[in-house]
Amino acid sequence: MSLRKDPDVEKKPKTGFSRRGFIRGVGLGSGAVGILQTEAQAEPVAAADVAGPGPVPITLTINGKPVKLSVEPRVTLLDALRDHLDMTGAKKVCDRGTCGSCTVIMAGKVVYACSVLAIDAQGKPIQTIEGLATAGRLHPVEAAFVNNDAQQCGFCTPGFVMAAKGFLDHNPDPTMDQVKAGLGGNLCRCGTYMGVRKAVLEAAKQMKGAASA
């Protein structure tokens, strides 16, 4: 088979949203059972811009920096990070919002990057594992994972670290039971949970120490 042109190279992404949604006729509510008439809807409705289905230019704010890329609306945040930006700390394991290996922090909350559309992640600060260590120094959560051997093969580890970081941001002084409940959205196959529990408690101590120092 002959080589064909690479569409990523060939296609210039559109510079903005172009098409408009179909504007439908609107009227008063019908008399059907259960339908209550609400606000008057006489004036025509301005429809929102519609993007895609081809690649669309988007800007994500990742670890404090704006990043421009071009993706189809169907591309998840996880695939955008891994395939388009070569940020491979977040892992693709279940790809169905179950295992937590793709966990990132978006707008201050832990989320599964596999279950967020990249285009929908615009305008929200995204923190990934790559943004945690500063100037080559491990973040206290990362350091605690190392100290407590909270990792084996390590494939789930970045997701766990992000889940732990997000958890500690909202629970700076957790009990062991809270740690267990707070990390219920991540799975590890090697069985590193005993280390993870200790690591999260140790990281909490370290971070508090750092905060009060």
Next chain:
Amino acid sequence: MPDPNYSWPPLGKSRVMRKRMSRLDGPAKASGKAKYGYDIHTPDLLFGALLTSPYAHARVRSIDTGAAEKMTGVMAVEVVSPAGTEIQWAGTEVAAVAATSETIAADAVRAIKADYEVLPHLVNEEDLGKTGSRSKPAGEILTGDPDQAFKDADTVSEGYYGCPVLTHCTQESHGQVIAWKGDKIEFWPSTQNLSGIGGDLARALEVPAANIHAHQDHMGGGFGSKFAADRWGMICAKLSKKAGGRAVKLFLDRRADLEMAGNRPSIFAKVRLAAKKDGTITAWQSESWGTSGVSGGGVSPTQLPYVYVQIPNKRVNHTGVVTNNGGARAWRAPNHPQAAFVTCCAIDDMAAAVKMDPLEVFKKNADYTARAEVYRAQLDKAAELAEWKKLWHPRDQAGSGPMRRGLGIGVGTWGGLGHPSDCRTRIHPDGSVDVELGSQDLGTGTRTVIAMVAAESLGLTVPQINVKIGDSSYPQSGASGGSTTVGGVSVSTRKATLNALAKVYEAVAPALGAPADQLEAVDGKIQVKGNPAKSMTWKAACQKIGVKPIEAMGTNNPKQPMGLISQGVGGAQIADVSVDIETGVVKLNRLVAVQDCGLIINPKTAESQVYGACIMSICGALYEERLMCEKTGRFLNADMEFYKLAGIADIGEIVVHLDINEEHDKRGVIGLGEPPVVPGMGAIANAVANAIGVRVPRIPLTPDRVLEALARRTA
């Protein structure tokens, strides 16, 4: 020059080995910098995707890739199962594509039209009566005179025990990145067999092995399922070649990974035990069956009875069932966890039948094991840590109220002799040290133990050692299976580093005014033995080497262990569970693991191995199970949602006691990855029987099965 003395420093005399050391690749992994095969991203990367069969048994009638080939961005299409191919399990690769993006690859797969003639399938094996001609009896193993023993017995206990097929469900799915340009193949697999996988791919592609260069810094879990280059490796290579040598990434999605990338055989067994009033077992009889997929197979009957192998009278029958499922692969301690589960449950049921404390019964019969005193001591230690005396109660006295607590015992054994391994050590004139092995770190801590052994041998610290593994250009080292890696790499590293050090001694002997064999390397110095006053720093010593580095090889030959490695360990575990008898939900309170282990190089990562093994046992006992639909032939829970794995709150407390003592330490290094995964399922199943007063025969011990057993007890 005679060989250096390779023997390990004795217990209490090592400076680096036997200390708790954080894994060297921990920072890279915890910070997301570690690159796995799945993370490889070359500038010209293409994305592979597979079309797989939705039918468990079918013949491909036709396959049309025309539309896919015409799609923009599709760079290669490969038909894997051409018309006429008989498909033997759902998930079989039918066709593959490589495209410039994942989305285009997915669209292209959807555009391939495949038509199948659907054939009758069998995907479930527990109901042996329904397997018909798919059942393949394996013949009988007879020892002593079981018929007479059963006639003479004070008690005969009977039980049925079942353990389904599990999948490896590695976090990093199976797959690779391959760039086949000209006659050279760059290969980034996810493998347990870095030195061997290139040769495996070479055979499949009929190219010289020397043309394949395999790289792997990190890998995301194998557990026995990642030794071969696999069909998808071959497919990936062909896609790359068709696409003009561009790198292709082809990793299985979760469904395909569970469907076809390996699993653990099932076992279902009817067991009879003959015993004396005092709990002494006199005979064993078992009829077992199970499946390894299309090969029939199942758990090897030679493993029954397990650990208690010297029971004098035995009749063992086994039937393999051929099913339309992806083939079994080695799974962390092949055959052992299943055999341990069946045996430990049968012994526990016998103890209940003679109304004895199972701890006493397991101990009393330990004379039937290869290491009676070790097992007795381990059982006592486990009982102490599990508060057996305080918490155990006879099976029929399980208390009142909805929550019932119980304790149960399991035992295990494993080999763990170090595999063949070569190591090359290079000591540079600037004092830096390279240690090279074509090995791999599965997350067990292999890198770290190599560095610890090298540092110990050279009188250096761990950060002074550059461990280089994960490249097929390094000296060959064995595959990581059978808990053989730590024994293999520790010995080859020990020998290579001491061989290199001997050359350093030669170089510095004149300056220190002592013969080379009177020198030692201690605390970053080379000194005259016992005379720190006559010494030079490591750096100064290495300057005497000359301009070229010193290079030395070391080899582990398992046939000549030289006292450095050994095999054969035992372990005992006690589980403590609570069962809600109104819902059937089982919660693990505590799992105590006592593990015999030889010389432990790094207790920190060794403990992690045991913790992880215990958690796998908990998953197997309570949650995991491949669910096959006989109607559709499909793997219903090929995901991580209904293929249930324990989370961080589901494992109770795990108490690990590594049985470290001088006697065990003197045996040398023994692998630890597999042994602790063996006893747990039986221990947990026995604890549940103890808690609710009745045996739940089938694991995982899900609420439906627990409630069914309770209903049987009441009826």
Next chain:
Amino acid sequence: MQSFEYASPATLKEALALLGNQWGEADVLAGGTDQLSLMKEYVHTPKRVVNIKGIKELGGITKTAQGLRIGATVTLDQLLASSAVRAEYPSLITAAQGVTSPQIRNMGTVGGDLCQRPRCWYFRMGMGLLAKGGSLVREGDNRYHAIFSGGPAYFVSASSFGPALVALGAKVKLASASGTRELEVEKFFVMPRIDTARETALQPSEILTEIIVPSAVGVRNATYEVRQKEALDWPLATASVALKMKGAAVASARVVMGHVAPTPWAALQADQLLVGKTIDEGVAEEAAQAAVSGAQPLSGNGYKVQIARTAVKRALLAAARRRG
């Protein structure tokens, strides 16, 4: 996923204008935890995805004269943090806590919880909502399927909040370009008899905009879920109860079970039995037995009857322990 065009309107009106009149034209995206999985499995292949998270009017929890208004895009996490919900609706709190993944609680929305599709593995493998008229479920592996149904639908409603909202008498507001209707949550969930591909009353042109929960002052309410795992796991059965009291006795009761039927399943016999009773272990047990008396388990899910019974009993006892 099949490719789709995407819009993220700022107003409800814009969003409604973007919907189609047929399923498959446009899907609404809220939390995305289920929607993306459906699209990845090609169970849903919409031509357009309309993201409603940017619509301010669909968020927020406010007290109104009618009761508590919960915007459709309120996340489980926001619901748990709401003092108004915590004060009056422990049954909703327990249901939200039952989703034991913080990531899903942060992403998943209350509206999405009600609109999510069933987890039936045959449905998810593309074999249809009824899985070949129900025969696949009846003859296949139905361990997690319905014990109340009678067919042909045997999937279970996956909603965490559905049972509690039905018990509390809540309503949903459904908006379309042609108007807005209010529907009792009980009527929002439907047996897929007329439209065999859908399990809610939601139409393709509609968006579920808010949930209105009547005041529960004086209503003792509780949820009890039976899940096998502590980590993220679907319940095997749940029960939500709401009890109006007259002194120590029950004046009226709503007992609703979850994960046992294609809709939240109201246990009317239990409701009647409880009237005038003071709840103790024996009464709870009796009501629980009544709740499951009509169960028609399938070949592999008889155990769920016992689990549902336990859930009802424990939910009643939990509610009885509450003051209010």
